[in-house]
Amino acid sequence: MSRTPQEIFENYVYSGSLTRNADALAETFTPDGVLEAPLLPAGGAFPRRLVGREEIRRAMAVYYEQLAKDGRAPNLEKTGYVLHTTTDPDVFIAEIDTVFDGDEEDVTISLVQIFRIRDGKIALLRDYFAPELVS
Template sequence: MSRTPQEIFESYVHAGSMTRNADALAECFTEDGVFEAPLLPAGAAFPRRLVGREEIRTAMAAYYERQVEDDRGAPNFEKSGYVLHTTAGPDVFIAEIDTVFDGGGEDVTVSLVQIFRIRDGKIARLRDYFAPDLMS
């Protein structure tokens, strides 16, 4: 049975943003899946391009291990929101996301867009567009 964009997106967010579980995140992708953050400069702390489930698993585990909560605090999932946009292509959808951080005394909203290409119910390619300075 094929998974819906909603189910795929929720699995991805739970594995990544909510639990920072690199194994679960990698399993959201096809064996040859690609995870890209094309706006990031080379050498950024967050990986710019990862190819293959195992590279995604390894690089994201290392990133999560190094990551320290910053001045923004943790994401507040109750205040955050998203809209999924389907496209004419049945294997492409877009997530428009506003993540709210409530640390540091006042809410900070970070907006981003992700483009998902799906194959067999898994992410074949994810392009994550966010401001590079968010990952300093």
């Protein structure tokens, strides 16, 4: 039984953004999977391009360790997303508005992610968001 885009997306978000578990996140990808953030400059806090489960695991563990010092977590009651399927059954798009509680007002981070799936795992994820959000 193949997994739905909803299941794949929710597993990815839970493993990454919610629990910051680099091992679990890496397992959402195919062994040769690619995680890209094309709008980011190379050498930033968030990796621009990671190839393969092991590179994803290592780099995201370092990134999550840096995030732990920040202490910010998304407000799940205010955060929302919409998934869009495409004519290609192996591609779907997520539109996400992640909301963080702010001191004076909430901070909303809007992003788009394009997923290419193979055998129920992420073969390619392109994550489009503003570079200043991870500096």
